[in-house]
Amino acid sequence: MSTTESGEESGVIRSVSRAGRSFPPPPAFAQKARLRDPAEYERLYRRSVDDPNGFWGDMAKSELAWTKPWTTVLSGEVPWVRWFDGGELNLSANCLDRHLATRGSKPAIIWEGEPGEERILTYAQLHAEVCQFAAVLKNLGVARGERVAIYMPMIPEAAVAMLACARIGAPHTVVFGGFSAEALRDRINDCEAKVCITSDGSYRRGKVIPLKANVDQALAHTPSVHSCVVVRRTGNEVTMKAGRDKWWHDVMEGQPTSTPAESLPAEHPLFILYTSGTTGKPKGIVHSTGGYLLGAHLTTKYIFDINDDDLYWCTADIGWVTGHSYVLYGPLSNGATTLMYEGAPDFPDKDRFWSIIARRKVTTFYTAPTAIRAFVRWGNEFPEKHDLSSLRLLGSVGEPINPEAWMWYHELVGRGRCPIVDTWWQTETGSIMLSPLPGITASKPGSCSIPFFGVVPEVVKRDGTKCGANEGGFLILRKPWPSMLRGIHGDPERYVKQYWSEIKGVYFTGDGSRCDEDNYFWVMGRVDDVLNVAGHRLGTAEIESALVSCPGVAEAAVVGPPHALKGQGICCFVTLKMGVVGNDAFKKQLSDHVVKEIGALARPDDIRFTDALPKTRSGKIMRRLLKEIATSGEAKGDTTTLEDLGVLSRLSAVREDEE
Ligand code: WTA
Numbered sequence: 203m204s205t206t207e208s209g210e211e212s213g214v215i216r217s218v219s220r221a222g223r224s225f226p227p228p229p230a231f232a233q234k235a236r237l238r239d240p241a242e243y244e245r246l247y248r249r250s251v252d253d254p255n256g257f258w259g260d261m262a263k264s265e266l267a268w269t270k271p272w273t274t275v276l277s278g279e280v281p282w283v284r285w286f287d288g289g290e291l292n293l294s295a296n297c298l299d300r301h302l303a304t305r306g307s308k309p310a311i312i313w314e315g316e317p318g319e320e321r322i323l324t325y326a327q328l329h330a331e332v333c334q335f336a337a338v339l340k341n342l343g344v345a346r347g348e349r350v351a352i353y354m355p356m357i358p359e360a361a362v363a364m365l366a367c368a369r370i371g372a373p374h375t376v377v378f379g380g381f382s383a384e385a386l387r388d389r390i391n392d393c394e395a396k397v398c399i400t401s402d403g404s405y406r407r408g409k410v411i412p413l414k415a416n417v418d419q420a421l422a423h424t425p426s427v428h429s430c431v432v433v434r435r436t437g438n439e440v441t442m443k444a445g446r447d448k449w450w451h452d453v454m455e456g457q458p459t460s461t462p463a464e465s466l467p468a469e470h471p472l473f474i475l476y477t478s479g480t481t482g483k484p485k486g487i488v489h490s491t492g493g494y495l496l497g498a499h500l501t502t503k504y505i506f507d508i509n510d511d512d513l514y515w516c517t518a519d520i521g522w523v524t525g526h527s528y529v530l531y532g533p534l535s536n537g538a539t540t541l542m543y544e545g546a547p548d549f550p551d552k553d554r555f556w557s558i559i560a561r562r563k564v565t566t567f568y569t570a571p572t573a574i575r576a577f578v579r580w581g582n583e584f585p586e587k588h589d590l591s592s593l594r595l596l597g598s599v600g601e602p603i604n605p606e607a608w609m610w611y612h613e614l615v616g617r618g619r620c621p622i623v624d625t626w627w628q629t630e631t632g633s634i635m636l637s638p639l640p641g642i643t644a645s646k647p648g649s650c651s652i653p654f655f656g657v658v659p660e661v662v663k664r665d666g667t668k669c670g671a672n673e674g675g676f677l678i679l680r681k682p683w684p685s686m687l688r689g690i691h692g693d694p695e696r697y698v699k700q701y702w703s704e705i706k707g708v709y710f711t712g713d714g715s716r717c718d719e720d721n722y723f724w725v726m727g728r729v730d731d732v733l734n735v736a737g738h739r740l741g742t743a744e745i746e747s748a749l750v751s752c753p754g755v756a757e758a759a760v761v762g763p764p765h766a767l768k769g770q771g772i773c774c775f776v777t778l779k780m781g782v783v784g785n786d787a788f789k790k791q792l793s794d795h796v797v798k799e800i801g802a803l804a805r806p807d808d809i810r811f812t813d814a815l816p817k818t819r820s821g822k823i824m825r826r827l828l829k830e831i832a833t834s835g836e837a838k839g840d841t842t843t844l845e846d847l848g849v850l851s852r853l854s855a856v857r858e859d860e861e
Pocket of ligand 1: 477522523524598599600601602603624625626627628629630650711712725726727728734737738739
C-alpha cells in the first residue's frame with residue numbers, strides 16, 4: 203500500500219485542532235434511552251476491553267439464540283482469530299424464528315416501490331417466504347458452503363434471498379445493482395457462485411434499468427453458475443435461457459413454508475462482499491455468522507437505541523455493507539421494523555424521503571453525508587413542507603460529515619430534537635466501531651466520537667507510536683472484535699499484508715484520523731489509493747486499469763479532488779499512444795468505457811489528456827501532485843523527487859487551456 207506516497211504527502215493526516223460546538227443528547231431522548239448513564243457506558247466499555255471473553259460471552263448468550271453452546275469465546279491470534287468456537291447457530295433463525303411467538307404479526311419489512319406501491323411483510327410472512335426460498339435453493343442443488351450471487355434492486359425478494367442463503371448456510375455475495383455486467387462477472391468468478399438471483403429490471407427515476415440483460419452478459423463468462431432465478435419486477439422483456447433461468451414465482455410455488463434452519467458453526471462464512479482496495483482487483487471480504495451477527499445486533503440495539511415501536515429506515519442499498527448490517531440483519535435480529543425504499547430520493551420530486559418519513563412515521567433515519575449535501579443543495583423547502591415529528595434519531599455513515607451538513611441535518615431534519623449518530627466503520631469491520639451513544643455522548647459535528655464496546659482505536663504514527671491530542675495519524679484498532687472480517691476470499695496473503703502488516707499485530711484501517719483532547723475521533727479520509735465517491739469506495743487502480751484497457755490509452759492516473767456533492771470526484775489524467783488524438787469524442791468514449799467496466803458510480807468527472815505523468819525517480823506516479831493540480835490547478839507541494847519538472851508545468855497548463 204502506498205501510504206507514504208498518497209497518504210502522508212497528500213495532507214490527509216495533517217491536522218489542526220478546531221474548537222467546535224458540542225451537542226449533548228436532547229433531554230427528552232436521553233430520558234428514554236436504553237443507555238443514559240455515562241457511568242454505565244464506562245463500566246460496560248471497561249469490561250469489554252479488560253475482560254473481552256466475559257463481556258462478549260455474556261452478550262452472545264443473552265442477545266442471540268444458539269443451537270449449541272461455544273467452548274471458547276475468542277481463540278487464535280490475530281489475524282486468524284475465531285469467535286465462539288464450537289458454538290452453533292443460524293442467522294435467519296435469529297432474525298426470524300425467534301420472533302415468531304412474540305412478533306409474528308408485527309411488520310418486519312415495510313417496502314415502498316419507487317412508483318409508489320407498498321408491501322408489508324410481517325415476521326410470520328417473511329419467515330414463510332424465506333423458508334420457501336431456502337427450499338428453492340436446495341432444490342437447485344445449493345449445498346452448505348456454496349456461494350450464491352445476488353444482483354437485485356431494493357425489493358423484498360432481495361432480503362428474502364439473503365436470509366434464505368443464511369438459512370441453508372450458503373454464503374451470499376450481493377453485488378450492487380449499479381455495477382456493470384463486467385464487474386458482476388468478475389465477482390461471480392472470484393467466488394465461484396453456483397446460482398445467481400436477479401430481477402428483470404429495477405426502477406430508477408421512473409426508468410427501467412435492465413438488470414437481467416447485465417446478468418445475461420455476465421453469465422456468458424461464468425462457468426460456475428448453473429442456475430439463475432429471476433424476480434418479475436418491472437415487466438420488461440427479458441431473455442430466459444432454457445435450463446438455466448427460472449422465474450422466482452414459478453420456483454416458489456408450492457414450496458414448504460417451514461424449511462428448517464441449519465445449525466451452523468459460529469465461524470461459518472455468512473457472506474462475501476467485494477470492496478475496492480489499492481489494486482485493480484476488488485477484495486472479497488469474508489464475514490462469519492456468529493461474531494458478525496453479534497456485532498450487527500448489539501450496535502443496532504445500542505447505537506440506534508432500537509425499540510419495538512420504532513420504524514427504522516436505513517437508506518443504504520443492500521449491495522453495500524450498510525445494507526447488510528443495518529437494513530437487514532441488525533434490525534431484524536432485534537425484532538424491529540425495517541423500511542426498504544426502492545428508488546431515488548428525488549423521484550417524483552426532491553421531497554420523496556421526507557414524504558416517506560411523514561407518511562409512514564419513521565422514527566430512526568440513517569443516511570449518508572453525500573445524500574445530505576444533495577438535500578442541502580435542493581433547498582430547505584423540501585423538508586420544511588413535511589411533518590417530521592415522528593423522527594427521534596438520525597444517523598450518518600460512509601464518509602466524514604462536514605459540520606455544515608451536520609448542522610443542516612440537525613436543524614432541518616431533526617428540528618433540533620434528535621441526536622445524530624455519526625457512525626464510522628467499514629465493510630471489513632462488519633459493524634459500527636466508532637459512534638456517539640445517543641443517550642450519553644455529546645456530539646461534536648464532524649466527529650464520529652467514541653469507540654463502541656470492545657473497540658480499542660488509536661491514532662498512530664508510521665512506527666506505531668501513539669500520536670498526541672489532535673495530531674493526525676493512522677487510525678488503527680488494537681484488539682480483535684467479533685464482527686471483524688475473517689479474511690479475503692481466496693487471498694490469505696493479501697489479508698495479512700493489507701490489514702495486519704502496516705503496523706505489526708494491529709488492524710490497519712487505511713483511514714487517517716486525529717483524536718482530540720476529549721478522546722473524540724475525527725476520521726479524515728483514506729490514506730491509501732482508495733477514493734470515497736458519494737460514500738462508495740473505489741480503487742484508483744480499478745479505474746486506471748479500466749482506462750488503460752481502452753485502445754489508444756498508454757497510461758492513466760486517477761485522483762479524487764474534493765467534490766461539493768460526492769465528497770471526492772474522479773479526475774483522470776491520461777496519456778495516449780502515439781498518433782491517438784485526445785479530443786472530446788475520445789473523452790466520452792473513455793468515460794463510457796469506465797462505466798462499462800465498473801458501473802455508473804465510477805463515471806469520471808473529468809478526463810485530462812497529458813503527454814506525460816509526473817513520476818518519482820523510482821517511477822511511481824505522484825498522485826499527490828496530480829490531486830493538487832486537479833484541485834487547485836497547480837502543484838505547490840514538495841517536488842524534489844519529481845523526475846521531469848517540465849511535466850508539471852505542462853499538466854498545470856492543461857486546465858487553463860481547457861477553460
Ligand atoms: C469511510 C461503509 C468518516 C472511511 C460503512 C472508511 C467514514 C470507509 C465514516 C469504509 C464516518 C465510513 N466518518 N469516514 N462516519 N464511515 N467512512 O467499506 O474512509 O463502504 O474506511 O463501509 O468509509 O467504507 P465502506
